[in-house]
Amino acid sequence: MSQPQQASSWSVEEVLEWIQEQHPGLIETLYKGIIKHDISGRALLRLKDHHLKLLGVEDDEQQQEILQDLLLLRVQEEINELNDICSDCFSS
Numbered sequence: 762m763s764q765p766q767q768a769s770s771w772s773v774e775e776v777l778e779w780i781q782e783q784h785p786g787l788i789e790t791l792y793k794g795i796i797k798h799d800i801s802g803r804a805l806l807r808l809k810d811h812h813l814k815l816l817g818v819e820d821d822e823q824q825q826e827i828l829q830d831l832l833l834l835r836v837q838e839e840i841n842e843l844n845d846i847c848s849d850c851f852s853s
Contacts, residue, residue, distance in 0.1 A: 767841060768834045771802025779805075783830050790817040806835055 771779070776795055781788050794800070794816035800808075808831060813824045 767838050768802045769806055769838060771805065773799055773801055776800055776802055776805050784823075784827060787818060787823065787827070806831060806838070 768779075773795060777788070777792065780791055780795070784791075798804070798816075808827075810821075810824045810828060813827060818824050818827065
């Protein structure tokens with residue numbers, strides 16, 4: 762993905778870009794739902810298995826793969842926020 766910004770600030774187009782990179786076999790399944798429901802980065806990070814099912818991802822294994830990748834995104838976002846807090850504390 763070309764932008765290094767936090768996932769929570771991604772646009773719908775950037776979410777689609779992430780899906781294409783991480784789960785290219787599911788882009789056709791997820792594309793319409795992501796557009797229809799205007800799923801930005803903030804909404805992406807909140808998706809659960811039942812949301813994925815509603816978006817057309819029926820296979821439990823595929824759901825788990827996506828959920829693991831979303832967990833990694835959330836953890837990376839937390840790490841970045843902690844790094845920002847720590848750098849603010851030590852730069853004063």
